[in-house]
Amino acid sequence: MAALLYASRAADCPYEIVLVAANDPGAAGLNLAAAEGVATFALSHKGMDRPAHEARLDAALRDAGAQFVALAGYMRVLTEDFVVRWEGRILNVHPSLLPLYKGLHTHHQALVNGDSHGGCSVHVVTPALDDGPVLGQTPVAILPGDTPDTLAARVLIAEHQLYSRCLAGYVMRERSPEYLVAQVRARALGLPESDEVVSHGMPCFGIAKGKKFAYVAVDHHGDGRIALLVKISGADEQAALIDMDEARYFRPAYFGDGWIAIRLDLGDTDWDTVADRLERSWRSVAPRRLTALLDAADAF
Structure with a gap:
């Protein structure tokens, strides 16, 4: 989220961040966004059924004037109903070279399978988990002695570089x-x-x-x-x-x-x-x- 926010401050960036939303009111990104003058919305999902929680989230996004949703560490799977309402307008960054290793523990799987590279992908969100069209990927070489944590740290750097570029390109395509x-x-x-x-x-x-x-x-x-x-x-x-x-x-x-x-x-x-x-x-x-x-x- 921070990488997307700071990229948006460049004079030639075609998008702006109008809202940072979280289902965890204690998420550190909320404080960062507020300090940078970006509106925030936080609503815990605990004690709420999923459709009711997503309805509140959807309303907050639309009230803020959002045209696209960029998921950044949002760990709840969105329902098909929510995804359909924002069809073609939700992006996500995933820590593997899709279609390899959908879901969790992607770095562990890459290491166990003896892959030469891990990496990250930015894709359009569809109702199927990690299954939408891929907009961009960055391979990250696996080094001798790598652990899931050391590989994840380098992949995270690649994510920060890739996501802002893919988001900018995707936003601009509807004016291309x-x-x-x-x-x-x-x-x-x-x-x-x-x-x-x-x-x-x-x-x-x-x-x-x-x-x-x-x-x-x-x-x-x-x-x-x-x-x-x-x-x-x-x-x-x-x-x-x-x-x-x-x-x-x-x-x-x-x-x-x-x-x-x-x-x-x-x-x-x-x-x-x-x-x-x-x-x-x-x-x-x-x-x-x-x-x-x-x-x-x-x-x-």
């Missing part, structure tokens, strides 16, 4: 043009007979040899925004969307009333909504034989 275009591409090209070309300097998706149904604008005309452009029913729908959330939706220049631009670079994109908008737009230009094919697949 490459990541955002890739997310749209995966969903657009998953639609029947869709293809990708470059049009007006933008990634453009359409029916192969047919009409276009989506563009990704990256700083188009120097507006500083990354946005998905999709077809809609017309001016009324366009106005309604903009009125609902003018920070996210806007009228794309030169595209007219039949299109809407959806900001992708706000850091909280709902990719299910993006997939739905892409499919609707695709349906508006796809021939009947293709929409019938998709309808038949949806029926199963």
Whole structure:
């Protein structure tokens, strides 16, 4: 936690720590955070059932404005319900080279098995223990005479270096043009007979040899925004969307009333909504034989 906090003080760090929370009111990190001017939340889990405790924790995180959760020595396994509520937004650092040695006693296992290296991994948290996508790893050489404690001490240094870099990269990916275009591409090209070309300097998706149904604008005309452009029913729908959330939706220049631009670079994109908008737009230009094919697949 301290390593993440002090890394956040660098001028070019893309994240800030808004809350340090613990289930042990005596955790030393709480005093450190308070001394550094960071808000804290402590609630013992003793005497509380797990869902009630996690509900209080969840409320504290949201009240603080947290967008991501970085676990740092939090030794209680989070329930599936909590993880799902923060899906894709919880990271953890684990003292092994995953998928090796999930759970506890990782250094002991590396030594008993005669491994040449221990190490650490930063991964996305999923409901399965230590099983989410790995974002980064650092191998740490095992030395003659190492014990679990001596190996753990060196792995801890590696954790401090690795975690802040992985967290910074993960936070920034939702504002990275490459990541955002890739997310749209995966969903657009998953639609029947869709293809990708470059049009007006933008990634453009359409029916192969047919009409276009989506563009990704990256700083188009120097507006500083990354946005998905999709077809809609017309001016009324366009106005309604903009009125609902003018920070996210806007009228794309030169595209007219039949299109809407959806900001992708706000850091909280709902990719299910993006997939739905892409499919609707695709349906508006796809021939009947293709929409019938998709309808038949949806029926199963």
